[in-house]
Amino acid sequence: MNKVHNYLAGLGGAIALNVLHESLKKKDSDMPRVDLLGEEALQKTLQHFGTRIDDKKNLYTATLAGDIISNTMFYGMIGNGDRDYLFTRAIAYGLAAGVGAVTLPKQLGLDEGPVAQTNKTKALTVGYYLTGALVTAGLLKLLSKSSK
Structure with a gap:
């Protein structure tokens, strides 16, 4: 598949993931807070370089931008390979990202609570990443049809 299409679809999946998360994060106390995990990870990374972001709005914006960029790149890989397995790859990538988001924070020295x-929080976290991957696959399918 076309690399531009892969990344456009990956961007669509990353945006879908973030819209879902941002829309639901304050609905109840069991909702995933991927934003808080990302902010902690960014601050710890910056501290390694002797700096930090003190302004909460700037921290949120930087974290959101990094999240969209990294998820765009990750989801963009779903388009690599045989088109017959596009949705199979999307499911595998989505589950891998979701399970990684749930299991890796503690191993990386981050607070896994969010x-x-x-x-319920764990299942929703995995579901969010799976949703982003499936949106990516759907967009790839549409983009491949439009380029024929």
Whole structure:
């Protein structure tokens, strides 16, 4: 598939993931807070270089931008390979990202609570990443039809 299409679709998946997260994050206390995990990860990375972001709005914006860029690149890889397995790859990538988001924070020295507080939080976290991957696959399917 076309690399431009891969990244456009990946951007669509990343945006879908973030719209879903931002829309639901304050609905109840069990909702995933991927934003808080990202902010902690960014601050710890910056501290390694002797700096930090003190303004909460700037921290949120930088984290959101990094999240969209990294998820665009990750989801963009779904388009690599045989088109017959596009949705299979999307499911595998989405599950891998979601399970990674739930299981890796503790191993990386981050607070896992925002994404793994309860079984509901864990399931929703995985579901969000799966949704982004499936949106990416759907967009890739549409883009491949439009280029024929």
